[in-house]
Amino acid sequence: MNKLRILKYDLVSIALYIGLVSFGIINIYSSSFNGTSVSLLDLSSIVGKQVIFFFLSIVVFIFILFTRNKFFDNSAFFKYYSDRFKEK
Helix, strand or coil: CHHHHHCCCCHHHHHHHHHHHHHHHHHHHHHHCCCCCCCCCCCCCHHHHHHHHHHHHHHHHHHHHHCCHHHHHHHHHHHHHHHHCCCC
């Protein structure tokens, strides 16, 4: 049963996404390398910003991937009406 649950997701697309984003981060790192050691999690460098955003997007991606469809259907009603009655 666990094998059937994994087959529900398009693993090729997930692997391609992670591969392409990783390749992009490596390209940004190599183009901004100036001979000194650069921390990948340093927010003052462009590479650090990209790596942080990559990790945050992976967390959001996993949350959306494993959330049931009904959650978004049910919460859309509340989001719509909360935005509708805001002050203009």
